[in-house]
Amino acid sequence: MKRPWVATGWIALLAIAGLLPMQSAWGHVQFTGSDPASDATIENSPHEIVLTFSQSVTPVTVTLVGPDDAIVETVGDAVANGERIVLPVTAPLTDGTHVVSFRVLSGDAHPISGGFRFTLTLPSTLSQADAPEAGSTPIAKPVTSAPSIPAAADPMPSDLGEKALRVAFIATLLLAVGLVLFRLTIALPEPLEAWVVTLTRRAGSIGLVVVVAYFLVAVFTVTGVGGFRPRHLYVVLQTSIGMSLLVAVLGFLFLSMSGKDERIASGIGAAVLVVSRVLTGHPISQDPTLLLVPAMALHVAAAAFWFASLWVLLRFLRKGPLADAPQLLGAFAHRALWSVGALLVAGLVMAIVHVNSVDALLQSGYGQTLLWKLGGVAGLLLLAAINKLVLTPDLLQRFEARRLKASIRIEALLMIVVISVSTVLAATAPVARAELPVTQAESARISVPSDTGNYTLQVTFSSAPYDETQPLFAELFDARGNPFTPLELSMTVTIPSRRIEALPLNILSAQGNHVVIEADFPDTADTRFAAQVLVTEFDRERFAFSRESSLEQ
């Protein structure tokens, strides 16, 4: 108390350290490198092309385009392994410049696309056929002639809405959780408690609306407005943001219905919301989960308490009864100290775990976000210190609340700005959108024998890479190769990486042996198809295939 500014300085420093890890939770996926490297010149045809990202990703499309603008390999062969996508190269590549383009989805359902080039210069002594045996480690050396194509977040028409809703979602969530925590930990005077209960319920209802809106916008961000299919709702649910929103619905539902005496129900609601916020971040997918998940939960709860307390105090200062001020402010100061402590400890734990990635974050445009946020937090702590050390004594001694009110208003505003800035800036694309050569997609056909071998199904994909707006065609032939009209045909798609299992596809039309199937599913590396065909009343034939087999021919 004697040297308050020194103490405030320490607290500010700790807070800055504590807030570092929140970056990785709010940051978006970045394309960090590849093998062959961007702009490299290599002498041997590679066996595979590896793309590395800052977070684990789900490939939507990855395409390798050869020197003659023909598609060489595509997502059908790409395997996502956490942060790495491996695109196997099945046939030796030809001399010349190859372009790899990708569109991937991060865990928070954000698509980014981009690409890079590399040049293959086969030594003249080696024929193409010998190339793959010559070794799988390509020698990379930079060339200046081929400019690299940077990765870029997709500019979506719904981008601004998505950011606004993300801010609204997190702010509502923090407010709702904080209000519950505040009421459960601090005894409030009667009128103030009633107000807090009402505001909690209202925050729950608003939260529900925001969650639904955010979910819809997330769906459009993934699919683009034109390519929307109802089934994409289900796809988005598979991402961490989808899961988080689903859980948040439950939490907000609890809060929107909890009354004055239902402390347990509101406690559950708040806990569920904290879980939801933890799901949005990355502790779930990172080791050590046992440490990161509780740390993140504590971090969220403490931040929520801080955020909500501002609104409650403001209301208290406006409506009173100010006679309760010494008691209430005393209790609050005590809890606030604990919550700031928890915020810092949890933040430090996460910072230590994440320390390796801080460099990368600073290089990749998140540095800006970080600075903004740290500036905001420093300001917040400064205001908090002024409130506590200068303005609160003012209030208690002279019942002079005007300046404290103004200060808390500024603090609340600043907190919203901090939330907005970190949410919006983290989502901002650091570089301009890449210009990639557009290659005319070609159709791909695949012939699959049935389990018994008595029938053949010929499947035609409209294009490669696959275009979701175009249907699939399936034609059935008997053992002698004659067209055969099935009694029934059904097809399902399984995408393990999206946890989609045996999703039935709609039959658009069927005429003779020719069946048109709607293909409104996301195309990923691990998409597998299964077809069941009733050939007679008593005989059903099964076909299993994946699209990559179609590209081998």
Place this chain on the structure above:
Amino acid sequence: MIHHRLPSIALATLALLTMQQAHAHAVINEGTAEAGAFAFITLRITHGCGTSPTTQIRMKIPEGVLRVSPKFMAHWSVEKRMKTLDTPYRDEAGNLVNETVDEIVWSGGSLPDGYYGEFQVRALMPDEPGRMLWFKTIQTCEVGAIRWIEVPAREGQSPYDFKEPSPFIRLVEKPHGDEHR
């Protein structure tokens, strides 16, 4: 007050949705039959299509099973649908037989869900010990139908890998000295 129960109602609904339905198959009671001998095979239907009562059973007679006679049933009409044999045979009276039962259709009855029904057939089994005979069956109900027609197609596949496997029996070696029955 009902509002306060909504979260628990939502949770209960979720729990119900994820519950798996128990399923019993259509099977042949006997399991095995002697190769080259007459056998009684009993198709057992243990449930309807969901709760809808069973109104028709169609059973496909596998290749090589001859001299098929379904059991007379009072409340069902039993129809034998025939097919022409590629290789006619002579019966005990010396008559040339060039057609045999392809499919048996039991119809006109109503077997409610919650009751089991048995549909019996007597037939001469082919003399191929070790062979699996698949009696593919279509169960038609007032609402819906179940095709018990799935047969393992690959090595290592079991009939129980399928949701709706075909009823089957396995032919076993005939004991010596038991030529006629």
